[in-house]
Amino acid sequence: MNIAKESVVTMNYTLKNDAGEVMDTSEGREPLVYLHGVGGLIPGLEKELEGKVVADKLNVVIAPEDAYGSRKDDLLKVVSKDGFQGEEELSVGMRVQLDTEQGPVVAEISDIKENDVTLDLNHPLADMTLHFDVEIVDVRTATADEIAHGHVHGEGGHQH
Structure with a gap:
């Protein structure tokens, strides 16, 4: 199944800055579970994940304007x-x-x-180019409830 709007995606990820320092990672924790296509992730990452399938591995570089924007x-x-x-x-x-x-x-x-x-009050990652290593673990169709509420329910459905 390909990632599309209203897919529930489970993924492992590591986020690094330009210097290669790890800013955030799912390693040692639960994978990230999100509802695709409703703004749950930064736009640049969501665009890169569109159409991907289980076991796909991506290395994605996202400019600030497709991530957390510029500092104000x-x-x-x-x-x-x-x-x-x-x-x-x-x-x-x-x-x-x-x-x-x-x-x-x-x-x-x-x-x-x-x-x-x-x-x-700027987002800590504003102005930063983000480097994501992502591995798709699972893709499923969202339930009607999840679509109505705009986020994932049940197993691994905590919000980030």
């Missing part, structure tokens, strides 16, 4: 240190969760100057 300066927010609860010492590079009107958002602290903390 307007996603840098300066907030007061007083707004943070907890005892933990704030440090550059630390990730914090913010509650916004759109729900929880993860930001990285990119700068601290006295009482001003700069939060970077």
Whole structure:
């Protein structure tokens, strides 16, 4: 069966940056299971997986515009240190969760100057060319329920 819209795909993957450092991998964990064609993966990877079959192995390079886009300066927010609860010492590079009107958002602290903390709300992989090694483990047709809900149910159906 070929991967097409409304296929449920199970795959192992390793994601590296241009320097060859592993950014994310399914190795040692469960494979990734996703519903194809509904925006569950970055567009560039979904396009490359279209039409593939079980046991196919791909090595895919995806430009930022087909992945997480470019970094945007307007996603840098300066907030007061007083707004943070907890005892933990704030440090550059630390990730914090913010509650916004759109729900929880993860930001990285990119700068601290006295009482001003700069939060970077850009996706951590923005501006990056992504290198994926992918192996297709399983392809099946989605159930009507999965299609209606826009994501996979049951075995291995956790969201990423």
